[in-house]
Amino acid sequence: MYQFDYQAPDSLEAALAALRENDEAKIVAGGMTLLPTMKLRLARPEALIDINRIGSLAGVTEKNRAIVIGAMTRHADVAASKLVRDRIPGLADLAETIGDPQVRNRGTIGGSVANNDPAADYPAGLVGLGATVVTDRREIAADDFFTDMFETALEADEIITAVHFPIPKRAAYMKFPNPASRYAIVGVMVAETHDGIRVAVTGAAPCVFRVTAMEDALKKDFTPDAIAPIAVDGAEFNEDIHASAEYRAHLVNVMARRAVAAVG
Amino acid sequence: MDIQGEYHIAASPTEVWQRLIDPDVLSACIPGCESMTRASEDAYDCAVMAKYGPVKAKFKTTLTLSNINAPVSYTLSGRGQGGAAGFGEGVADVMLEETSDGTALRYTARFNAGGRIAQVGSRLIVATTRKFADKFFAAFSSGFDVAADDATA
Numbered sequence: 268m269y270q271f272d273y274q275a276p277d278s279l280e281a282a283l284a285a286l287r288e289n290d291e292a293k294i295v296a297g298g299m300t301l302l303p304t305m306k307l308r309l310a311r312p313e314a315l316i317d318i319n320r321i322g323s324l325a326g327v328t329e330k331n332r333a334i335v336i337g338a339m340t341r342h343a344d345v346a347a348s349k350l351v352r353d354r355i356p357g358l359a360d361l362a363e364t365i366g367d368p369q370v371r372n373r374g375t376i377g378g379s380v381a382n383n384d385p386a387a388d389y390p391a392g393l394v395g396l397g398a399t400v401v402t403d404r405r406e407i408a409a410d411d412f413f414t415d416m417f418e419t420a421l422e423a424d425e426i427i428t429a430v431h432f433p434i435p436k437r438a439a440y441m442k443f444p445n446p447a448s449r450y451a452i453v454g455v456m457v458a459e460t461h462d463g464i465r466v467a468v469t470g471a472a473p474c475v476f477r478v479t480a481m482e483d484a485l486k487k488d489f490t491p492d493a494i495a496p497i498a499v500d501g502a503e504f505n506e507d508i509h510a511s512a513e514y515r516a517h518l519v520n521v522m523a524r525r526a527v528a529a530v531g
Numbered sequence: 532m533d534i535q536g537e538y539h540i541a542a543s544p545t546e547v548w549q550r551l552i553d554p555d556v557l558s559a560c561i562p563g564c565e566s567m568t569r570a571s572e573d574a575y576d577c578a579v580m581a582k583y584g585p586v587k588a589k590f591k592t593t594l595t596l597s598n599i600n601a602p603v604s605y606t607l608s609g610r611g612q613g614g615a616a617g618f619g620e621g622v623a624d625v626m627l628e629e630t631s632d633g634t635a636l637r638y639t640a641r642f643n644a645g646g647r648i649a650q651v652g653s654r655l656i657v658a659t660t661r662k663f664a665d666k667f668f669a670a671f672s673s674g675f676d677v678a679a680d681d682a683t684a
């Protein structure tokens with residue numbers, strides 16, 4: 268191992284202060300992405316600020332017709348939450364499809380959202396449900412939060428504290444997982460929210476995006492058939508040994524139709 | 532899996548070519564390039580800071596110019612060694628063609644990785660390569676627009 272400093276403060280203020288003290292410090296949440304990267308020496312932060320002891324950051328509550336999920340809430344706890352299962356079953360389903368039991372028991376919603384991996388599930392969940400990311404200093408609409416591959420609107424010393432999900436009328440998430448990691452080759456969240464219909468796609472492109480043509484079609488006719496003819500342009504889509512860009516473009520339509528059917 | 536791109540530059544192929552082989556221009560356009568020194572006639576040693584998501588690491592990279600056919604085409608390749616993580620190599624075939632108002636620069640780029648980088652990162656390679664190549668060629672072409680504007684000012 269190489270030398271680095273480790274701190275585990277028990278308040279948000281102390282974590283923020285430690286983060287400001289060192290430009291080369293990193294927050295560690297579940298560590299499911301950061302620690303493997305450090306093991307490969309693809310990142311060598313000088314200090315790790317562990318936020319696992321900040322109790323106020325974990326847990327699920329209901330507030331003003333929204334489900335509020337603390338940044339340190341594990342994927343397994345979102346999947347098992349009776350409140351989430353009750354109010355936004357599509358979101359509990361999403362959390363349940365992430366990775367394997369180890370990843371779900373360690374990985375957190377805050378870490379996933381901050382990382383903005385192009386194949387992560389939560390970005391589609393947040394954008395599809397019109398969620399808001401809450402940080403130590405402000406609230407950021409999901410539509411403005413995920414800016415590009417691995418890039419977000421977060422400032423270098425900003426900590427996510429929670430995510431607010433307005434309770435939708437109905438919603439469902441469907442994904443075609445990578446057979447090994449379970450990361451989304453393509454994942455689609457379809458929701459009828461109180462502000463309209465949303466279709467958000469992860470895995471296909473470098474960053475989560477909405478398919479407005481599908482949203483418009485579903486507004487008129489909420490059936491899988493209504494969006495069957497709507498193709499997305501896959502020219503800039505991701506490609507790997509599991510799926511070509513063209514295949515991903517095809518999957519967007521298939522997963523969107525399945526999500527619409529699941530929403531009912 | 533090749534990535535292609537095209538840029539239009541308001542300068543002659545000969546002018547564009549001069550800059551394509553100029554180490555100062557290359558180092559200014561390579562995202563994260565911190566230093567570059569000549570290693571041999573057509574090769575340079577560079578230190579490149581890669582910052583993608585959780586990754587933040589400095590790579591020693593050898594940049595090589597080959598298949599040189601002035602002022603029409605060449606191959607630009609960069610091979611980086613990432614220690615325990617493995618290695619990565621990016622290759623871009625660049626072609627210039629004279630147009631009525633300047634030069635069309637076309638490139639085809641690909642990236643190969645080996646070792647652990649390839650295992651954990653294969654799903655990200657195409658998107659990362661596209662971003663890297665776009666940044667490089669956009670910086671290269673915009674440098675030109677400025678130069679062209681300066682000349683007419």
Ligand SMILES: Cc1cc2nc3c(=O)[nH]c(=O)nc-3n(C[C@H](O)[C@H](O)[C@H](O)COP(=O)(O)OP(=O)(O)OC[C@H]3O[C@@H](n4cnc5c(N)ncnc54)[C@H](O)[C@@H]3O)c2cc1C
Pocket residue numbers: 293294295296297298299300301302338339342364365366367370373374375376377378379381382386387388389425426427428448449450451585
């Ligand atoms: C084998 C494997 C399979 C996986 N499969 C999937 C999958 O199918 N779907 C999926 O969506 N994900 C998947 N993941 C990712 C996983 O879900 C984690 O959520 C993700 O790795 C990041 O969460 P973490 O809590 O582990 O964050 P960490 O690794 O601790 O941190 C990640 C990054 O976020 C920053 N960060 C963490 N918390 C905060 C915060 N509160 N505020 C600001 N910045 C913060 C850290 O500084 C770091 O840069 C998988 C991971 C592995 C290892």
